[in-house]
Amino acid sequence: MGVPLAWLIRRQDLRLRVLADSGGLDRDVIWAHSIELADPAPWLTGGELLLTTGLRLTADSGACEQYVGRLVKAGVAAVGFGIGLSHERVPETLVAAAEEAGLPLLEVPLPTPFVAVAKAVMERLAQQQYEGVVRASRIQPRMTRAALHGGAQAVVRELAVSTATSVVLLDHDGKVRAAHPPDAAAPEAALRAGPPSREHAAAAVSAGQDGVVAVQQVRVGPRAHGRLVLAADRTLTPVDHLLLGHAASLVALEAEKPLRLRDEQNRVNGLFLRMLLGGSITASAALDHLTDAGFPVRDGIRVLVLRGGGPRRALQAVGTELAERGLPLFGRGHGGCAAVLLPAGHVVTAQTVTDGARARLRSRTWAGLSAVHDLADGPAALTEALNAASVAEARGSLAVVPFESLAGQLLAVTPETRKILVTLAETQLAPLAAHDAAHGTDLLVSLRAFLEHNGGWEAASAALGVHRHTLRSRMERVRGLLGAADLDSAHVRAELLLALSAWQEPGGSDRAG
Known part of the structure; x- marks a missing residue:
């Protein structure tokens, strides 16, 4: 959004006269700035109408060429030269340098204050902003009606027509869900952008061989529905951004309809499950x-x-x-x-x-x-x-x-019960482990075989590869070390077997296997 130079020239109250590059009057001025520095370029951002009386400018052709060159490099839209103060007339060398460089040069007569020119530019910019808001307010209801009657495709079409751009709606995988014109493809810049990020809600704008491309997330809260891509061969205006954001919201709401219904059903189903499991x-x-x-x-x-x-x-x-x-x-x-x-x-x-x-x-x-x-x-x-x-x-x-x-495994592997079994094992089995370590016996191994074979002497001794009398002797030592435990009791045998399932040798080697 800017003020065309031709519009300023037509303002008869300003009495501006074009001295150089009359073919460049279609340029837009985004600001009017009065500055008298010999090198004003560091204080410029581009698009300005630079107003000067030439206070520090000589009529030397080399100096004028350098001055104009710096302004062109800074992207100045035009120069307004005020006469009647530092210079009675605009130096011919400056006119020639501006014409050569293609920089519009305007003569500002002495009766016209610079502030009048700046005020005209600012008032026109404000008017354009208001016109943009009015235009957007008229387009948004059309876009909303399009969403109600035609869904995402209709929203994409309305956005493209209203902004005179190309619009594509992409899903999570970069596939085209809707486009206008119908044969429009997603620009490479949009495909390289990757999936939408929750951290960046504003449209991402880039310029390249595809022109200007704006990529807007289509998202409601944590749930993303893809990307809306707008491509233009011009700089995007605030109205373009406003309409792009509105379109993204409409597309997101359209995608949310079935999901919201599903979420509500899931909530009801969750309440039911609470009653069922309770x-x-x-x-x-x-x-x-x-x-x-x-x-x-x-x-x-x-x-x-x-x-x-x-x-x-x-x-x-x-x-x-x-x-x-x-x-x-x-x-x-x-x-x-x-x-x-x-x-x-x-x-x-x-x-x-x-x-x-x-x-x-x-x-x-x-x-x-x-x-x-x-x-x-x-x-x-x-x-x-x-x-x-x-x-x-x-x-x-x-x-x-x-x-x-x-x-047969649950108690040994569940963390809560395993803590209890480990404590039980350390209390009851440590004396047997100490005896085995001191005397080279196999009391723990023998106790495990005896318990796992349900107290059957023949089967347990066969599993150990020893005579049953040897096993009986070992079990007597076990009884003594365990405080005369009654190994004929099913409860005692069950407790010892559970303890063995959680037993770890000192140093951490697990013997529960």
Whole structure:
């Protein structure tokens, strides 16, 4: 946005006269600035109408050529030379230098103060800004109506027509979703920009062989829907930027409609799941709700628990994965984890859902899966999945850990119970380990074989490769070291076997295997 020199010349009250480069009057002036320095270039940004009386300028042709050269290099739009003070008339050498360099040179008569010229420029700029606001206010309702009736494609068309530019809507992968003109392609500058970034909400503008390109994110909160790209063969105006931002908002809202509905449904489903896993809803009522939501329950249900990545983000990622596979999300946060309902026997597996969610989260997560349950066993399914997820985290396993695979292992690998078992092992088994170290015996190994063979002398001695009398002798030493423990008691044998499952030799070597 600027004031054409031709408009200023037509202002009869200013009485400006063109002395050089009359063909350059289509140039726009973005500011009028009075300055008398011999070298004003360091204080200029380009596009100015420089007003001077030539106070420090001589009529020497070399000096005039250097002066004009510096102004052209600084990007000055034109020079207004005031006569009647330092110079009675504009030096011919300055006129010649300006004509040669293609720099418009205007004569400002003595009765016309510089402030009048500057005021005319500023008032015209303000008027243009107001006209731009009025123009935008007329275009925005048309653009909104286009969104209501024609969606994103209609918004793109209205933006392109209103700004006389080329507009393309790109998705996350850089593919064209809508364009106007219809054959418009995304400029290379927009494709090189990569996916939208949440940190930069304003349009990114670049200039190159494709002209001027503005790339505006299409985003609502943390959710991005692509990029809106506007390409022009001119400098973009504030109105262009205003309309581009409005169009991006309309396209984002259009994309959000189904997602907002899905989010609301997920919220309702989460409340239902809270009741199901809490045991406060009947199986028949649960069946009706799940059936109405399109959730298959013929073969029963499973609960998948994800640890890590944050419950909210994990539920969003899982919800997207399930939506792409035609399944509704029934999920809720529970103790820092995300709990999700899955249909048993479905083609969508827990591992598939977990892997997809991990890719979206880009963070480490551990997953546990309950056994198959009917709708009346929601609380039990949740407990199983939580325990299995704890095991997955303890193992550092990226594979989903099914609860059924934990038979005989759960107490030893769950962090909470393992701490208790380690304490038990250090109390009961340390005397045996000390005796073995001091005398070169195998009491710990013998006790493990005896317990794992359910107190069967023949089977345990065969496993050790010793005579049963040797094993009996060793067990007598074990009894003595353990305070005459009754190894015939099932409770004592169970406690010792659990202790052995968590036993670590001094120095950290795990003997639980």
